[in-house]
Amino acid sequence: MLQVPFIRENRDQVIQGLAKRNKDFTTQIDAIIALDETRRKTQNDLDNLLAEVNKLSKEIGEMMKSGRKDDAEKIKPQVASLKEQIKTLETTLAETEEAQKQLLYQIPNVPNEIVPVGKTADENVEVYRWGSVPTLGDNKKPHWELIEEYDLIDFELGTKITGAGFPVYKGKGARLQRALINFFLDEATAAGYREFQPPLMVNEASGYGTGQLPDKEGQMYHVGVDDLYLIPTAEVPLTNLYRDVILKESDLPVKMTGYTPCFRREAGSWGAHVRGLNRLHQFDKVEIVQLVHPDQSYAILENMVEHVKQLLQKLGLHFRIIRLCGGDMGFTSSLTYDFEAWSGAQERWLEVSSTSNFETFQANRLKCRFKNADGKTQLVHTLNGSALALPRIVASLLENNQDANGIKIPEALVPYTGFDRISK
RNA sequence: GGAGAGGUGGGUGAGUGGCUGAAACCAACAGUUUGCUAAACUGUCGUAGGGGGUAACUCUUACCGGGGGUUCGAAUCCCCCCCUCUCCGCCA
Incomplete structure (x- = not known):
């Protein structure tokens, strides 16, 4: 299948190339690019939340070790709420990736420039x-x-x-x-x-x-x-x-x-x-x-x-x-x-x-x-x-x-x- | 098919809850030394995604067979699946 970064950076060229297959793929290509935007944004947000959880977990670990158990308990609810958000983003990300994959599977290879135009x-x-x-x-x-x-x-x-x-x-x-x-x-x-x-x-x-x-x-x-x-x-x-x-x-x-x-x-x-x-x-x-x-x-x-x-x-x-x-x-x-x-x-x-x-x-x-x-x-x-x-x-x-x-x-x-x- | 054991980076192999993206060794790559080879020494040495930077680079996330779960935190605990090995059975 085609590479998404390639599609993103060569949108017009890809659509024109695919036109040789006698089909207009503009809709699918644009959908793939849009899904890619969503994917990257979601990935970014998700990473930030995960980093936050990692940081808090580390803090809890240190508190436990130094015997400040009460402080640790206070942070736990924070983590729990972060994890709620993480779950949502993970779902979005998985759905976005799946949708993009399904579209990508439908896109054939881009014909080389010397491929003759023709239907049959x-x-x-x-x-x-x-x-x-x-x-x-x-x-x-x-x-x-x-x-x-x-x-x-x-x-x-x-x-x-x-x-x-x-x-x-x-x-x-x-x-x-x-x-x-x-x-x-x-x-x-x-x-x-x-x-x-x-x-x-x-x-x-x-x-x-x-x-x-x-x-x-x-x-x-x-x-x-x-x-x-x-x-x-x-x-x-x-x-x-x-x-x-x-x-x-x-x-x-x-x-x-x-x-x-x-x-x-x-x-x-x-x-x-x-x-x-x-x-x-x-x-x-x-x-x-x-x-x-x-x-x-x-x-x-x-x-x-x-x-x-x-x-x-x-x-x-x-x-x-x-x-x-x-x-x-x-x-x-x-x-x-x-x-x-x-x-x-x-x-x-x-x-x-x-x-x-x-x-x-x-x-x-x-x-x-x-x-x-x-x-x-x-x-x-x-x-x-x-x-x-x-x-x-x-x-x-x-x-x-x-x-x-x-x-x-x-x-x-x-x-x-x-x-x-x-x-x- | 039955019983048991096990799946960690290119390989061997440590690691049983936080200091481990992962020791050590080997291989590989680059360099130093060397008349050449060998040896020795030094360094590098996973993949993918996202952010920032013209770039060098840097921050971050995920991945220890695959998928779920427990937990603030999992290579490490639990469940399911797949695969490999040993023994038995069957068999070209």
């Missing part, structure tokens, strides 16, 4: 394109037909044992998953990211830390008996590893990677074009996360984009990078690049990665800070990106590399799959 995905800006549309014959098949033909993934079985959106990978289909995961992890490790295997369930505090709660409550599976959430992305546990941590400046950047399954309810988002692997409740993803010095975060974002770019190039997939417009950006992000791979048979782009800079928006909730050169604690910037999400990569790969007799495996992947072709 149509207004995103393409910034890079690589490769070309594969030439496939008239007999080209969508991936859901290919996986059936070559017996790679079974949706019916998944539906039987769990439900829709939980596919069962079989044989070479399963091996392909494992190959992609290992390939992505190896690439991330080679790029200096440290590999982690985090828990797949997180508590409420972690959900708030990275901003999934309260914003996207309905998107996560919640395990009621133990009050835990299944992770929608490795970003959540990985970033939360550094919740409430103060790093040394020399520790930065912290680079982490991890493979995890991801669980998303995707409530209400099932439509016509979500067949096959296009949208799932459980899918695999390798994530890269960085905690960095604020001065470097945008250079590092470029770096991460470059990393993802190379993965797609090594897989030989026709893809493009788009800069999301204000209306299409996630709640917590200030700048997001989406990667879309071409799906040869569906003849459309599929989102396979989303790489973002969150600046201090997550760090503020996480309380992830570092000691800067002046010895002051300062919030880090957090970034993350999918590198990469598997299902749509598989969809794209199967469709684009199909021929009459099977599917060709990209060369970079062969050491991992152990086969260079999928055929009958």
Whole structure:
């Protein structure tokens, strides 16, 4: 969430920036500033009263010690009346802070200045394109037909044992998953990211830390008996590893990677074009996360984009990078690049990665800070990106590399799959 | 799940009602000494909020797992919750 002092000192700039999200936040911002005034005033009054009580208590202590018990008894009523006032102020303070927090939770991150203005995905800006549309014959098949033909993934079985959106990978289909995961992890490790295997369930505090709660409550599976959430992305546990941590400046950047399954309810988002692997409740993803010095975060974002770019190039997939417009950006992000791979048979782009800079928006909730050169604690910037999400990569790969007799495996992947072709 | 023990600053660990935001030691950082390293010595060394000052700085409040309570006063007493450890049970 945004920092209140920042809002206070940059009111107009914040409101203007947020306008890119096609909503006027003036009312909320002004309310936050007003509540902050109240909060500070109340805090000040309260502190003065507490100081008075502390002083009197000390005096009573000394009187007791020197045997002047009667004098001590005379002061006690004074303290009692102060405590009445303290109680009132404490209530006011707690209510003010709560009200302010509720408002803050509703304010998304301020988009970076280069974020394009726009309302929908149509207004995103393409910034890079690589490769070309594969030439496939008239007999080209969508991936859901290919996986059936070559017996790679079974949706019916998944539906039987769990439900829709939980596919069962079989044989070479399963091996392909494992190959992609290992390939992505190896690439991330080679790029200096440290590999982690985090828990797949997180508590409420972690959900708030990275901003999934309260914003996207309905998107996560919640395990009621133990009050835990299944992770929608490795970003959540990985970033939360550094919740409430103060790093040394020399520790930065912290680079982490991890493979995890991801669980998303995707409530209400099932439509016509979500067949096959296009949208799932459980899918695999390798994530890269960085905690960095604020001065470097945008250079590092470029770096991460470059990393993802190379993965797609090594897989030989026709893809493009788009800069999301204000209306299409996630709640917590200030700048997001989406990667879309071409799906040869569906003849459309599929989102396979989303790489973002969150600046201090997550760090503020996480309380992830570092000691800067002046010895002051300062919030880090957090970034993350999918590198990469598997299902749509598989969809794209199967469709684009199909021929009459099977599917060709990209060369970079062969050491991992152990086969260079999928055929009958 | 049952029984017991315990949760204090980066770490170890003192502290059972006021003199403790917290001893001591270690680590860390800065400096002195030194041909270099080591050692020794000196100093610094929690976080957050509020007030005052251009600033250096200064005053103040809160925090000893979390939340309530008792008391003029709580790290210290009481209650609830969470977590850790040991033993037992169960188990991949």
